[in-house]
Amino acid sequence: MVRVVTAGHVNWDVTLRVAALPAPDGEARISSQRRSGGGSAANVAAAIAGYGAEAGVIGSVGDDEPGFLARRELDRDGVDVSALRTVRSAETTVKYLIVDAEGEVMVLGNEGANEAFSVADLDPTVVRDADHLHLTSQRPETAERLAGIARDAGVTVSFDPGRRLSERDYGDLPDRVDLLFLNQREAAVALASTAPREAVAGTDRVLVVKHGANGATVYSDEAVVESPGFDVDPVDTTGAGDAFAAGFLAVVLGAWDGVARETIRAGDFDRALRIANACGAMAACEEGARTAPTRADAEEFLVDRRSVD
Incomplete structure (x- = not known):
C-alpha cells in the first residue's frame, strides 16, 4: 500500500447552518448543527485512507473531550494516530463554521492545541517510512523541518497552505515541494506577478490551482x-x-488503483483532476468538513456525469 502521512491541524468542528448572517446587533436562527472532526490534515488523512492509502496524521489535540472525539473518529476511519500528540492541560482547537444558504462559510475558532506540536515531539521514522508527506496549514518552522526530513529521505512532499497563507511567511517552501495546491486567491499571494506556467518552468514541481465550482488546472513543465x-x-x-x-493525491500516488507510483506523472493529471473535482463537488453537497465521498460513490458519480455529458 501507498503510505501517506499528513501534517497540520486536527480540530473539532461545530457546523451551524443559518439562512443568512445577522446584521450588527441582530440575530440569526440556526437551522441545523453538526459536530465532527475537522482540520485539513485530519480531513485529508481520513479521506485518503478511504481511497486505498495507508494514512497517518501528525499534529496535536488537547487533553479534553473534543480531543478524545477527534482522535477516536480518525482511528475509526483507519488513520494511524500514533503521531497525534495529546497536549496536557490544553484545549483542542474548536472551529465554529457558520454556513449560509449558498453554502459559503465563515469560520470562528480558538487557538487551541493544534499548533502545539513541534518536530521535537516526532519520531522522524514516521516521515522517513512514508511514501508521501502532505503538509497543510501549520507554523512555518514546523512545515519547513518536516519537509526537510522528507526530502532527506527521498519522500515526495505536497503542500496546501490554506487561507492563512497571506498571514504567514513560509519563505521559499512553496517553491521546494513536489506538489503545491492553491486556490485562486492563494495563487495571487504565492505567485505574485508570476504566471503559473512560468512558476514551474524548468522544474520538476507541479502546481494545482483550484477554481472552486469552475474546476481546476494543473501546471507542470511538461503540460x-x-x-x-x-x-x-x-x-x-x-x-x-x-x-x-x-x-x-490518491490518483497520482497510485493509491486509487492499488499500485504505488514511483514518480508523479503528467499522464495521470487529467484523470486525477476529474476525480479530485468529483470528490470536492460531492463533499460540498454535504454538511460538515469530514464529507469526502467514498471511492465507490465518486466513481459512480463520474459514470453518471459522463453519461449526461
Whole structure:
C-alpha cells in the first residue's frame, strides 16, 4: 500500500447552518448543527485512507473531550494516530463554521492545541517510512523541518497552505515541494506577478490551482491540464478543498488503483483532476468538513456525469 502521512491541524468542528448572517446587533436562527472532526490534515488523512492509502496524521489535540472525539473518529476511519500528540492541560482547537444558504462559510475558532506540536515531539521514522508527506496549514518552522526530513529521505512532499497563507511567511517552501495546491486567491499571494506556467518552468514541481465550482488546472513543465467543475448545488463548502486534495493525491500516488507510483506523472493529471473535482463537488453537497465521498460513490458519480455529458 501507498503510505501517506499528513501534517497540520486536527480540530473539532461545530457546523451551524443559518439562512443568512445577522446584521450588527441582530440575530440569526440556526437551522441545523453538526459536530465532527475537522482540520485539513485530519480531513485529508481520513479521506485518503478511504481511497486505498495507508494514512497517518501528525499534529496535536488537547487533553479534553473534543480531543478524545477527534482522535477516536480518525482511528475509526483507519488513520494511524500514533503521531497525534495529546497536549496536557490544553484545549483542542474548536472551529465554529457558520454556513449560509449558498453554502459559503465563515469560520470562528480558538487557538487551541493544534499548533502545539513541534518536530521535537516526532519520531522522524514516521516521515522517513512514508511514501508521501502532505503538509497543510501549520507554523512555518514546523512545515519547513518536516519537509526537510522528507526530502532527506527521498519522500515526495505536497503542500496546501490554506487561507492563512497571506498571514504567514513560509519563505521559499512553496517553491521546494513536489506538489503545491492553491486556490485562486492563494495563487495571487504565492505567485505574485508570476504566471503559473512560468512558476514551474524548468522544474520538476507541479502546481494545482483550484477554481472552486469552475474546476481546476494543473501546471507542470511538461503540460498544462484543465478540467471543468461539476454542476452541483453546494450545501457546505467546508472541507471540499481537502476532499479535492485527497482525491488528486490518491490518483497520482497510485493509491486509487492499488499500485504505488514511483514518480508523479503528467499522464495521470487529467484523470486525477476529474476525480479530485468529483470528490470536492460531492463533499460540498454535504454538511460538515469530514464529507469526502467514498471511492465507490465518486466513481459512480463520474459514470453518471459522463453519461449526461
